[in-house]
Amino acid sequence: MKLKTIIVEDEETSREILRNYLTKYCPKVDIVGEAANVDEALVLIRNHELDLVFLDVEMPKGNAFDLLEQVGDRSFETVFVTAYNQYAMDALNTHASYYLLKPVSIDELIKAVDYVSEIKTKENALDNKVLTAHTIDKQGKITIPVQDGFEVLSAQDILYCKADDNYTEIFLKNDEKKLVSKTLKFFQDALTYFGFARVHKSYLVNVNEITAYKKGKGGSVVLSSGKEVMVSASQKANLLTYFQ
Missing domain, CATH: 2.40.50.1020 (LytTr DNA-binding domain)
Structure with a gap:
């Protein structure tokens, strides 16, 4: 499946690098838009049914956490991209699927996309189905x-x-x-x-x-x-x- 994706990054050069990496190495990704700040990102998020958002932490007019707070309920996964590793715990607490440090490693980027693809594939497979949990029914x-x-x-x-x-x-x-x-x-x-x-x-x-x-x-x-x-x-x- 294709992952409908946006890139939220205030630095044009960083957006270009990430866009080129995704285009060349991550065929599962369909980039439907880019944003340079929180306001632009909100417009894109509200106008698209997204699967994945690549999100810089520090941006003009707020940061990644402000953006996610304003979005509220969301069905897309997030991958944080930043030069500051002190945000790692905040990223995990905000339920980021992956955390990438700049300069972005191509191998880590591929892993991030593959992980989100795995989640989305499993979620979609479970939609509208009668389910039984596959647990081991043992008394203990x-x-x-x-x-x-x-x-x-x-x-x-x-x-x-x-x-x-x-x-x-x-x-x-x-x-x-x-x-x-x-x-x-x-x-x-x-x-x-x-x-x-x-x-x-x-x-x-x-x-x-x-x-x-x-x-x-x-x-x-x-x-x-x-x-x-x-x-x-x-x-x-x-x-x-x-x-x-």
């Missing part, structure tokens, strides 16, 4: 430490887990919450076999409890409790494989 139990010993939890009674620094909050289907002095990575390793997926740096969810997937604001899932959890761009492709 885990133990969590408590003050006077440990407590045993059934894996399938867990709705989702949320990171809290070096602690993890475990949310159960019965509306109980447990605070455990172990990292989310510990529970990711322990629960993956039982149909749990890491969807964000802060969230691990029971895939069997997902009732909806939303493309808006970069992507989110709705759980059976009504809780909506953001899906980071780096975890989208992995999550969508559960529903193919």
Whole structure:
């Protein structure tokens, strides 16, 4: 599939370089417009059904984060392009699919486009289909430490887990919450076999409890409790494989 794309970059030379690289090395991309600032970018975004936006961080009349805030719900993926690597964490938190440093590496650019193409292909394949999550239906139990010993939890009674620094909050289907002095990575390793997926740096969810997937604001899932959890761009492709 072709990815309808715009380039948002205030430097003309940088736009030209990126345009030439995409044209020569990324045949999956269809560049439908270019913008030099936030205002121009908003016009393009509102007038096109986009799949991908290449976005410089610092621009006249605002920055990339201002632009995404004004856009609100969005179904396109973003690839940040900047000379300043201190924006990496902000990029991830804003659900950028990829982060490219200037001068842009052709190999990294191809990887970025391929990753977005994978996400879009999987999303499109899931549209208007009756789905069954491809999880391993196994019963399992885990133990969590408590003050006077440990407590045993059934894996399938867990709705989702949320990171809290070096602690993890475990949310159960019965509306109980447990605070455990172990990292989310510990529970990711322990629960993956039982149909749990890491969807964000802060969230691990029971895939069997997902009732909806939303493309808006970069992507989110709705759980059976009504809780909506953001899906980071780096975890989208992995999550969508559960529903193919």
